[in-house]
Amino acid sequence: MGPVTTPLLLNNGQEHGEEEKPLSFLKQFRVESKKLWHLAGPAILTALCQYSLGALTQTFAGLVSEINLAAVSVENSVIAGLAFGVMLGMGSALETLCGQAYGAGQMRMLGVYMQRSWVILLTTACFLVPIYVFSPPILEAIGETTEISEAAASENFRPFLRLNFSGAGKFAIWMLPQLFAYALNFPIQKFLQAQRKVLVMTWISAVVLVIHAFFSWLLILKLGWGLTGAAITLNTSWWLIVIAQLMYIFITKSDGAWSGFTWLAFADLWGFVKLSLASAVILEFWYLMILVVITGRLPNPLIPVDAISICMNIQGWDAMIALGFNAAISVRVSNELGAGNARTAKFAVLVVSVTSVSIGVVAMAIVFATRDYFPYLFTTSDAVAEETTKLATLLGFTVLLNSLQPVLSGNLGRDDWRYLLADDYLNMRHFYQKLEQRSPLRKQKPELRDGEVQLRINDFYRIQVLKSEENIFSRREEQ
Numbered sequence: 001m002g003p004v005t006t007p008l009l010l011n012n013g014q015e016h017g018e019e020e021k022p023l024s025f026l027k028q029f030r031v032e033s034k035k036l037w038h039l040a041g042p043a044i045l046t047a048l049c050q051y052s053l054g055a056l057t058q059t060f061a062g063l064v065s066e067i068n069l070a071a072v073s074v075e076n077s078v079i080a081g082l083a084f085g086v087m088l089g090m091g092s093a094l095e096t097l098c099g100q101a102y103g104a105g106q107m108r109m110l111g112v113y114m115q116r117s118w119v120i121l122l123t124t125a126c127f128l129v130p131i132y133v134f135s136p137p138i139l140e141a142i143g144e145t146t147e148i149s150e151a152a153a154s155e156n157f158r159p160f161l162r163l164n165f166s167g168a169g170k171f172a173i174w175m176l177p178q179l180f181a182y183a184l185n186f187p188i189q190k191f192l193q194a195q196r197k198v199l200v201m202t203w204i205s206a207v208v209l210v211i212h213a214f215f216s217w218l219l220i221l222k223l224g225w226g227l228t229g230a231a232i233t234l235n236t237s238w239w240l241i242v243i244a245q246l247m248y249i250f251i252t253k254s255d256g257a258w259s260g261f262t263w264l265a266f267a268d269l270w271g272f273v274k275l276s277l278a279s280a281v282i283l284e285f286w287y288l289m290i291l292v293v294i295t296g297r298l299p300n301p302l303i304p305v306d307a308i309s310i311c312m313n314i315q316g317w318d319a320m321i322a323l324g325f326n327a328a329i330s331v332r333v334s335n336e337l338g339a340g341n342a343r344t345a346k347f348a349v350l351v352v353s354v355t356s357v358s359i360g361v362v363a364m365a366i367v368f369a370t371r372d373y374f375p376y377l378f379t380t381s382d383a384v385a386e387e388t389t390k391l392a393t394l395l396g397f398t399v400l401l402n403s404l405q406p407v408l409s410g411n412l413g414r415d416d417w418r419y420l421l422a423d424d425y426l427n428m429r430h431f432y433q434k435l436e437q438r439s440p441l442r443k444q445k446p447e448l449r450d451g452e453v454q455l456r457i458n459d460f461y462r463i464q465v466l467k468s469e470e471n472i473f474s475r476r477e478e479q
Helices: 013-017 025-064 066-091 093-103 108-133 135-141 146-153 170-174 176-194 198-222 227-256 269-280 283-295 302-338 342-369 382-390 392-402 405-409 416-437 439-444 450-478
Strands: none
Touching: 025 066, 025 176, 025 198, 025 227, 025 302, 025 342, 066 093, 066 108, 066 135, 066 176, 066 227, 066 302, 093 108, 093 176, 093 302, 108 135, 108 170, 108 176, 108 227, 108 269, 170 176, 170 227, 176 198, 176 227, 176 302, 198 227, 302 342, 302 382, 302 392, 342 392, 382 392
16 A cells, blocks of 8 residues: 555545436535535534533623723734644645545554554644744734734733733633643544534533533623633633543444554654645635734724734634535545545535525624624723724625635645645735725725725635636646
């Protein structure tokens, strides 16, 4: 057998390689939709529950004060957001490998791939530790105000929580356990998703979310621990998810996919690293981080940062739906290609795209209908709520754009990423320059507020990424 990092694009003879007899379009669409929702439904619920851990923490922090809301937002979006993007991207390498291994019936390789990903992601987490340790000067260096950056990175610890750290950096230091939970969690998720065991992750995430909500209320609001309580509950919740998933894998053996720890996890690491990095360096996932950072450079950033953060929270929940479809289509396409059914894989992409966009239209309508009400779920400040309401129209269109682009990303092959990376780099550079200057939109429409400018450029960026992915699929069709 060749190197184990090579995607298993095998045609296993007539038994697996033959296409099914043609059905009517509507019937075929209905059949594929059932398969899609069987995977996407639990995957969406899992993504929503896990995203809600940070979103609930941010919500409770916002009920304490505006500065706490800004602090948690910046930490979640910039510091932890960077780590989340890197870990999720590198863990996504398993979607292709595990999905095709499962489709080809090579169950044992799933456990090997997961362990190999653990080695790489835990090593990556160690390299990311300095970002957490030195977060205050990093945030200030990229233009964040001292008030927000220090609040995002520090909090007066209670006497029984004393550490030998002084000044800024305490809050970010307390979030380090979450970083290493990411490194274990994402490979586990891809391992279980490839076997279509997403319902287990859903139940675990839902139970942990309920526990997290109670203890967040208790520690942040009732006991008044503020950001310290936020860090404790968020770290604990992520590790509960990891431990529960590991217990399930170790006890059930995952139908032969887990056969114990093996030294094969350290074999051919470089090939696996290259495949992981190809997913991790796609810059489009990090544009939210840049959006929050640049907003923090405004003259009076507290209210704009809070308003943008609320919009990003809403967009984040909607993005989790698209992320669930992303995971589902990646598994469907990988399984079908592993079994040699290319036509079925192509049709699955059409079904998931139509479904996701339809949900995006509904989500956009909900944002428009509740524009005067949803801001108060996150803040008690009338000024922040008013600013958020003014951004609702742009947020609605952002939600719609968000429904398709992540789904298409889930269908990109390994060789496609280098094309998207080149386009993404140019798009991100233009995106950053527009955010910095803001002059073209200012000259055309001087009445625009800063938050509106940010979201308009955000939508522009999403459209550019969609165009890049469309070019990739067109290029693939021509080959």
